[in-house]
Amino acid sequence: MFKKRLSLFWTFFKIGAFTFGGGYAMIPLIRREIVETRGWMKDEDILDIIAISESTPGPIAVNSATFVGWRVGGVAGAACATLGVVLPSFIIISLIALILEQFQALRAVRYAFYGIRAGVLALLVKAVWTMYSKCPKGMVSYVVMLLSFLVAALTKVNLLFIIAGCAAIGLISSLVFRKGAEK
Numbered sequence: 001m002f003k004k005r006l007s008l009f010w011t012f013f014k015i016g017a018f019t020f021g022g023g024y025a026m027i028p029l030i031r032r033e034i035v036e037t038r039g040w041m042k043d044e045d046i047l048d049i050i051a052i053s054e055s056t057p058g059p060i061a062v063n064s065a066t067f068v069g070w071r072v073g074g075v076a077g078a079a080c081a082t083l084g085v086v087l088p089s090f091i092i093i094s095l096i097a098l099i100l101e102q103f104q105a106l107r108a109v110r111y112a113f114y115g116i117r118a119g120v121l122a123l124l125v126k127a128v129w130t131m132y133s134k135c136p137k138g139m140v141s142y143v144v145m146l147l148s149f150l151v152a153a154l155t156k157v158n159l160l161f162i163i164a165g166c167a168a169i170g171l172i173s174s175l176v177f178r179k180g181a182e183k
Contacts, residue, residue, distance in 0.1 A: 004073050005080040011038065012065045012084030017092075020116045023053070023060030025123040026085075028130065030064055040072045047134055054163060061085055140173045 011033050019026045027050065034040045041049075053063035062082055069081025096103055103109055135141060148162050 001073070001076075005076055007038070008069050008073055008077050009080040009084040012069070012081045013088060015065075016061070016085040017088035019061075019123075020120055022120075023062075023064065024127050025120045026061045026064070027127040028123055030068070031130065034068055034072075040068065043134065045071075047131065050131065140169070144169050 015026055015029050015033060019029055027046070030049070031043070031046050035043055035046065049064050049067055050060070052067055053060045056063050062085060065081040065085035066078045069078035071077075073080065144166050148166050151157050151162055151165075152159060
């Protein structure tokens with residue numbers, strides 16, 4: 001069991017150390033590690049991980065690591081995975097805080113961050129594409145996708161309300177379609 005916990009810690013430490021851009025940028029890496037490399041979960045579980053991670057308070061990367069760790073190794077696994085994903089950022093931010101003035105002034109560092117931003121955008125697009133390809137498709141799904149995007153992009157409605165609204169629409173539509181299929 002110690003080996004599995006160490007593996008959870010190290011897997012999420014690597015993800016936390018080498019991914020810039022936050023939790024959404026980590027999704028493709030988390031998927032690759034837990035599905036393809038480690039075989040801890042299946043591709044279908046990724047949508048559950050994302051849904052649960054978005055629905056609970058806190059950063060999606062931490063919530064994802066905690067959820068995966070719990071599924072793979074219980075409470076201790078959750079603690080190891082969470083510590084693994086958080087520790088690299090803590091170390092990096094602590095080091096940057098020590099040398100912030102000099103770090104910001106370096107031209108090469110500014111250009112490196114421009115490149116990192118472009119890479120993060122590509123990872124976000126990949127995450128959206130993966131989620132879209134795994135999501136059930138139909139008229140209700142397309143309408144919910146479009147409406148939730150428009151509300152999120154054009155208004156200041158809290159994202160939790162948007163997620164709750166999407167969940168309510170999905171639940172209502174499944175009940176309506178199930179009743180229609182039973183008749």
